[in-house]
Amino acid sequence: MKRSILAALLLPLLIGCSFEERQSGGIEDTAVTPEMGPRKEIIQPEGVARLPVFSSAVRSGDLIFLSGAIGAQPGVNPPQLVEGGVIPETHQTMENIITVLDAAGATLLDLIKCTVFLADISDYAAVNEAYVQYFPSDPPARSAVAGSGLALGARVEIECIAAVPEV
């Protein structure tokens, strides 16, 4: 119920976005955008809609800052959460993070810090149980906090910072 209200509130905005359905992926050549600071590279995963409001990730120096990810089904516009509640959403969120990392040439092993935003702190244990499966050892530093609402009525949103892997 709450979710459907939120979706109704948010979808008009999201639908209204003129998605540039870019087919190119990876790190963009910043040289073609002279007005942009040279220490800022936009990471745009292939097949992911480019939104006017935020970039999927931005690399600066040796760090990659990922936008908060939610459990939206890949390739579906307007965005739609996977069904089944917080556990499937957590898994999908992690998959979406992997997609963005991949476009930057990185993996989950390169994550150094994550923040988990929950819609309800009572999901904390369930999210942890799903989340920990992605980090068999040396997990990133992390904070977790519950708020009162997330975009699209998501139950979990995870934002991450990754280190650029050495080549």
Next chain:
Amino acid sequence: MKRSILAALLLPLLIGCSFEERQSGGIEDTAVTPEMGPRKEIIQPEGVARLPVFSSAVRSGDLIFLSGAIGAQPGVNPPQLVEGGVIPETHQTMENIITVLDAAGATLLDLIKCTVFLADISDYAAVNEAYVQYFPSDPPARSAVAGSGLALGARVEIECIAAVPEV
């Protein structure tokens, strides 16, 4: 109503702060503060009250970490939000961010990651609509989450990380 209660709670603290009404702006010379780590430079915009609780921004290496900004009217002490609700607050918040970036020699183009904290997720679309106007292309990575309350009863608080522009 809620806002006035929060303001009443917070203002005594804020008024109680011994504001150092510094007139100097820009990046401070860290050489005069030997006990401070050399990789930490305080950014202090001209005309902005220096608070004991947080610095406006701190530069470390090639990154500038800005404190969360709210839609407080510039030059008004004790701090007071602009009137008119979440849209004017978002615009004023962005203006306050520009002021801090300017003191660091940076602009909105240098922002690489922002976090938008909302008092109410139902403001998500309105905040996005105002926010996106500041980023005609290549917006920063971003997370957005609604909580249960912000300082001064603000409806929106935005924190940002910027890359130091190359010279």
Next chain:
Amino acid sequence: MKRSILAALLLPLLIGCSFEERQSGGIEDTAVTPEMGPRKEIIQPEGVARLPVFSSAVRSGDLIFLSGAIGAQPGVNPPQLVEGGVIPETHQTMENIITVLDAAGATLLDLIKCTVFLADISDYAAVNEAYVQYFPSDPPARSAVAGSGLALGARVEIECIAAVPEV
């Protein structure tokens, strides 16, 4: 009441963790973990239980990202908050942050950015009053936001980013 419910929800998970009671402290030698990105060093304070879900802190380049800290009593497993409410919790949180910084060879002076998550915005002034005592000058940049709940029923959680001190 609310706290005890949350603790009841969370403790089974936390108890269930196979705590590796590592006695080693400090920055780990990443050379022994080849599958881990070389730009990622786990900070593990001596005497602090190593959790599968997050590392106490991760260093990457010149930055140290600390996990969100709460006012948990040191050396107590399963984790238990200090008694007495938000002010003792804030002080214990800061002490726990000092412990992690120390394992990375850093101090509070090296903090460049903190985020304060509150369970209730009405604690804002009290937390500020305790927090500011740790920063006699040049405080880090900071954001503060209240959510609807924190792990273990904590009233405050603080996450920090520090600059690696120059040697």
